[in-house]
Amino acid sequence: MSKVGIIGYGITPFTKKDQKIESVLLDSARQLFRNNSQINREDVDAVLVSTNNNSKYLSPILSEMTGIQPKISHSVESLCNSGTNSIVSAYSYIASGLANMVLVTGAERYDSPGQILQWDNSRGEFKHPIFWASIFTKSYKREFSISDEQLAIVSVKNHKQAKENPNALSNKTYTVDDVMNSKKLTEDLRLLDCSRPCTGSASIIMASEEKAKQLTDEPIWITGIGQKTTSAGFTKNTSFSTMESTKLASQTALEMSKKNSKDIDVAEIHDAFSVCEPMALESMGFTAEGKGTDMVNELHSTNNFKINPRGGLIGTGHPLGATGIAQTIEIVQQLQSNAGKRQVDDPNVGLVHNMSAAATSSTVLVLEK
Template identity: 30%
Template sequence: MRDAYLVGAGQSAYGAFPSESYRSLFRTAFEDAVASVPNGVETDDVDEAFIGTLGVGGRQLGLSGPAVTEHVGLDGVPCTRVENACAASGFATRQAVQAVKSGMADVVLAGGFEIMTDMSSDATKYWLGVSGETEWERLSGTTFSGVYAQMASAHMEEYGTTREQLSRVAVKNHANGAKNPHAQLGFECSLEDAQSAPVVADPLNLYHCCPTSDGAACALIVSEDVVDDYTDDPIRVAGVGAGSDSVGLFQRDSYTGVPASQRAAETAYEMADIGPEELDFAEVHDCFAIAELLAYEDLGFCEKGEAGEFIESGATELGGDLPVNTSGGLKSKGHPIGATGSGQVVEAFKQLSGKAGDRQVENPTRGLTHNVGGSGGASVIHIFEKETEVSA
């Protein structure tokens, strides 16, 4: 099976853009990705495309993938829309890697997009809610903030996790997002601000929740047979893992972990032949502050129940042992559902290419991206590794 490589990645800004469409945002991301390829790439080179989107708001419910790829000049390129809630473009990236590894394609586009800010708050809640368990969660009035609040409460009760530790996630990610020109909430916040914000779903407050966002992101995955045509500094897709689980939180045995992420991590580490201690940075799915803390434990960054102490230690800050969410994460960078997973890949590409600006990790070799759908119904992980040369 062939190796797959990440040779370019780009994104639009994330935020609220009433003058933009999903097509125009995708064009911005695509052009940014193409421009990032060191030796250049032509649209004629692309063999296939996988595009993630939930389809928030009802626009172009069918064939939304071809709608954006045709718009950027990929006429005739086979395109598949991928929907796995918030993990849509993470799974689109996985599909791109599989297409390359299988030998069916040499150059594949993986991307995603979403427009989320052109609807009323009630409509937005509806479209977000369809990724939860429909009969017993959404239709009974449960929101995602309510679901994650249950997870936070359970973790606090079982392990002594505190509201202050939840708030430290927000402080760290806002500090990183303030260094990211693409971030929607690109400002710093104090611990006092993050602790005193209005309650959304107890124990979660406003600073513990990510925003809704418009945005798009793209990545270009190529085979070992052609990687030399595109870059002299290859970034290998060293490991990929995915998992699924019950869509409804109430259907699971525990509220203090995400089994789909645990299974995805095990597979990705095994494929990459590394352990979590060998990572230099990670982008994890922090739709709510508790989600980042759960990710620390699910991905093996710390022991079960120790996530609160781990965030307090400073290990996940820039300059720490394992910087997490250098982009600002979903909390600060933003969360355009279909673009979130591929947006994490953009950050991995920037970090491993040494182009992350003021948030650059020092001399990174390996990074991980972790993208979750719903409250854990799906999870996908990629491990990217910088190589000095490609094996023959």
């Protein structure tokens, strides 16, 4: 199978702006082409749009607004992991030979309809994500004797790291006490434990090996892809203290890239809520079950930005359709040693973990220089 690389990107600040989705989409794509003038838009074979917005025909609209007449253009929607799903689709088009170069743009507004999965009636009247997150949190704390204060360090760490990210929604730092004293949403969840919906956009351009080598000296290769959907409904999860789909997706991605979790130098983890970060770290084999908060605490106390350098979803904000693409851009920047004050020491291998609807579906990507 031919190699597929990422050869350029564009990203907007994540904000609470009330802006038309079409304009949000265009912002990061325009930045991408402005910063990569060597890319000829006539050579873009496919345009994929990742969003949960209800507006129609967004990919042809983005194509027209960017002066592209692609062979393939369509939207991809899979709630919170729409972004990495669209990257996997782009990869498939290139690897199969259907396309040589693909623009992938994700965008969302702060009021995205993707925040609540109306279909999942097994949640009864408790459809807002804070309820599955509360069940995960209670179950994780019970299973591994973890305190709220230990979980609060996830939020403290990721807000600290987001402060070094000029595109992040948050630019404040918080203490464990601040997190503990933030508004109590449920018995097990506080406001600062939660990522916040926002408006934002992220674009990448992906290319075949031949095209990538023609157009850039530093392509970042996608060497591993793993995806798993175990169900759509939250209550079908087999465990509420581990993430089965994440475990299976990461095994597939690492196997494809011939790596293991010890080889990963930097990772973007889908911390929709504080508890998700240690759960995901454990499910992907970064640490033993129940030891995720110890790992987070050690990273925080040593100021090591290895996990969620851009500030995670908690610090950066969560514009659903853009999130997986923004996570991928962060790993690209890290591997190109272009991440400014967030830079991890000389990384060679990075990982992206992006999931949907209480980890019922996960995507894991492995990226390399």
